[in-house]
Amino acid sequence: MGDKANTHTGAAGRAPAADHPASVRNVVLVGHSGAGKTTLVEALALTAGAVNRAGRVEDGGTVSDYDEIEHRQQRSVQLSLVPVDWDGVKINVLDTPGYADFVGELRAGLRAADAALFVVSASDGVDGSTRMVWEECAAVGMPRAIVITHLETARADFEEMTRICAQVFGRDDPDAVLPLYLPLRDGPGPDGHAPVTGLIGLLTRQLFDYSSGERKESEPGPDQLPLIEEARNRLIEGIIAESEDETLMDRYLGGADIDLDTLVQDLERAVARGSFFPVLAAAPAAEGARKGLGTVELLELIRRGFPTPLERDGLTVSTPDGKQRDLTLCDPDGPLVAEVVKTSSDPYVGRVSLVRVFSGTLRPDETVHVSGHGLTDRGHEDHDVDERVGALSAPFGKQQRPLTHCVAGDLACVAKLSRAETGxxxxxxxxxxLMAPWEMPDPLLPIAIRAHSKPDEDKLSQGLARLVAEDPTMRLEQNQDTHQVVLWCLGEAHADVALERLRTRYGVQVDVVPYRVSLRETFAGRSAGRGRHVKQSGGHGQYAICAIEVEPLPGGSGIEFVDKVVGGAVPRQFIPSVEKGVRAQAARGVAAGYPLVDVRVTLLDGKAHSVDSSDAAFQTAGALALREAAGDATIHLLEPVAEVTVLVGDDYVGAVMSDLSGRRGRVVGTEQTSGGRTLIRAEVPEIEIGRYLVDLRSLSHGTARFSRSYARHEPMPPQLAAKVREQAQDAP
Incomplete structure (x- = not known):
């Protein structure tokens, strides 16, 4: 950050190791899809010497070779770790997907990191989802910096994008979002756009020319100095405003010349504590070049300005009986506490867990205790088991480079933890x-699937279990009412990746079928029915007759069975049989095949035979009586209604409320929240919001969020109920 030409100790193909938390930096890259995060990671790896000039490691693969799905879809779909070494500091760069469907991978990266680099495209700007992640980081005080990419495009304007970043990210204090360098352009190119060939260091007034593929330092010309003075003065004022030395501002305003070392030290401290957010520029290296524009400056910012794991707040954990323990964070000699931040499967070594060690030191071949994570509602069982750690390694493209240990503050991949899951x-x-579980977004898009063939059916259960173990943002539901297997996902792209992994990784082919909502049936009024089950075919026959009355009950009452038989018309031992038959038929439904609820069934009369009556006969008679009563009554179909809350920018409130109305929704309230957003509360039939996640993203340009929870069942409109009944009759 002091603009010095630094040496580095990285070597192509060698995995850097850390022996102390002070020599580790964990940084996560955040930004929308297409902003250039993965390209930036490769440029940093090239500059640090982790890859060769062709951007390849020793095995011939690139540093970003992780998943065949990513190559086919041409986008990142999972968190990836690239460790590089810069001046004796191990920098763990966590590259996250920018697409909203993979926000779970972003959450994992934020959990594992101590600072964040927000990657913003000079041609595309800041999207709503990136803005929301910034606010999340601000809420926990995570240090942040901004990297502007795509400066080579015709529409790129570094100064304008810096102004936008200050407006968006520095809403409370725009002077805390300022550039450390300005782009140096070299005349107009063939398209009339002046290419960026270097950077001007504002603090040192030095030029850093990258046009040759190397970083060359020089003094600015007299005509260039006036161009940087205004930006330099504003930067100095911004740094001094964050200084812990309260006399510095008075000295500066009094005309004193503040020395460079003081400014750099104050800048580094302000960045590390998350109160100043520098803006930098970066671009990948040209073909054959060894350094990408701005990569040295960025690595220096990470090394000198971003906090070490030692500077993270203390760690609070609990014992199995729920008692809290406060630990000294990042003590390599302390009790072992590590967390699985990502789980994946390797075709050769099996399950691989990416682990962040928060306390102690993790070593290969030792036995550790694995504690569950409180996500039972998503198909992840809590567990407390002992497992033997396999090999430790650092990922590099498709390779895993062995590590002898992993100290507190560092990250490593652990093999053969067969029971450990993400979290x-x-x-x-x-x-x-046990560490407290981290917040995961709720999967809100249901995808109903079934095995494509009998061999697939045999492998489906195991494949789904392994798929869900890798991805805590996915929820597996075995719906007892509709008998469907449902994967709840974060969006269509998330679902596509899940189904492709089932097919390619676990060899399970599935078909997507229409998702069915769990409807209910109930009686609209009183009705009576008589069940007669009489058969005689030689030997013992079957004889049972019962008369019932059915009446509706308030919602949520379930099935109530009342015995009002007098005179022993139905022997006492067969009354439970009638109830069993009634309840079995109610579970199967009486109109469209959905469970019957909220009725009282009263047994009034019946007949029995001393020889031919039996438990089975009266069960059948009870079911027949309920079906007859339904045949003479009006049956309402009940649909589930969800309580929906939508957090949306004020610009989109009208469109969202209109859309909810078109889904038969009832808006029950709105309230203003911070950041120019509105919280809308509504009640919407669940049958209308199966794809609401996708549609809301489109309506709000990806800036809105919503949550849903079950409220109650209520009668479905007659025209829709009639259509459902027709579909039930036409079903095979």
């Missing part, structure tokens, strides 16, 4: 501990 805690077997 689990690893600790010592004699001192088991």
């Amino acid at each position: 689990d805690t690893l600790s010592a077997t004699d001192d088991p501990l």
Whole structure:
């Protein structure tokens, strides 16, 4: 950050190791899809010497070779780790997908990192989802910096994009979002657009020319100095405003010349504590070049300005009996506490867990305790088991480079943890501990699937279990009412990747079928029915007759059975049989095949035979009586209604409310929230919001969020109910 030409110790193909938390930096890259995060990671790896000039590691693959799906879809779909070494500091660069469907991978990156780089395209700007992630980082005080990419495009304007970033990210204090460097352009190119060939360091007034593929330092010409003075003065004022030395501003305003070392130290401290957010520019290296524009400056910012794991707040964990323990964070000699931030499957080594060690030191071949994570509602069972750690490694493209250990603050891949899932805690077997679970977005898009063939059906259960173990943002539902297997996903792209992984990784082919909502049936009024089951075919026959009355009950009452038989018309031992038959028929439905609810069934009379009556006969008679009563009554179909809350920018409130109305929704309230957004509360039939996640994204340009929860069942409009009944009759 002091604009010095630094040496580095990275070597192509060698995995850097860390022996102390002070020599580790964990940084996550955040930005929308297409902003250039993965390209930036490769440029940093090239500059640090982790890859060769062709951007390839020793095995011939690139540093970003992770998943065949990513190559086919031409976008990142999962969190990836690229460790590089810069001046003796191990920098763990966590590249996250920019697409909203993979926000779970972003959450994992934020959990594992101590600082964030927000990557913003000079041609595309800042999208709503990036803005929301910035606010999340601000809420926890995570240090942040901004990198502007795509400066080579014709529409690129670094100064204008810096102004936009200050407006969007620095809403409370625009002077805390300022550039450290200005682009240096070299005359207009063939398209009339002046290409960026270097940077001007505002603090040192030095030029850094990257046009040759190397970083060359020089003094600015007299005609260039006036261009940087205004930006330099504003930067100095911004740094001094964040200084812990309260006399510095008075000295500066009094005309004193503040020395460079003081400014750099104050800048580094302000960045590390998350109160100043520098803006930098970066571009990939030209073909054959060794350094990409701005990559040295960015690596220096990470090394000198971003916090070490030692500067993270203290760690609060709990024992198996729920008692809290406060640990000294990042003590390599302390109790082992590590967390699985990502789980994936490798065709050769099996399950691989990406682990962040928060306390202690993790070593290969030791036995650790694995504690569950509280996501049972998503198909992840809680567990407390001991497992033996396999090999430790650092990922590099498709390779895993062996590590001898992983100290507190560092990240590593762990092989052969067969029971550990994303979000689990690893600790010592004699001192088991559990970290608090991290917040995961709710999957709100249902995808109903079924096995394509009998061989697929045999493998489906295991394949789904392994798929869900890797992805805590996915929820697996075995719907008992509709008998469907449902994958709840974060969007269509998330679902596509899940189904492709089932097919390619686990060898399970599935078909997507229409998702069915769990409807209910109920009686609209009183009705009576008589069930007669009489058969005689030699030997013991079957004889049972019963008369019932059915009446509706308030919502949520379930099925109530009342015995009002007098005179022993139905022997006492067969009354439970009638109830069993009634309840079995109610579960199967009486009109469209959906469970019957909220009725009282009263047994009034019946007949029995001393020889031919039996439990089975009266069960059948009870079911027949309920069906007859339904045949003479009006049956209402009940649909589930959800309580929906939508958080949306004020610009889109009208469109969202109109859309909810078109879904038969009832808006029950609105309230203003911070940041120019409105919270809309509504009640909407669940049958209308199966794809609401996708449609809301389109309506709000990806800036709105919504949540849903079950409220109640209520009668479906007659015309829709008639259509459902027709579909039930036409079903095979």
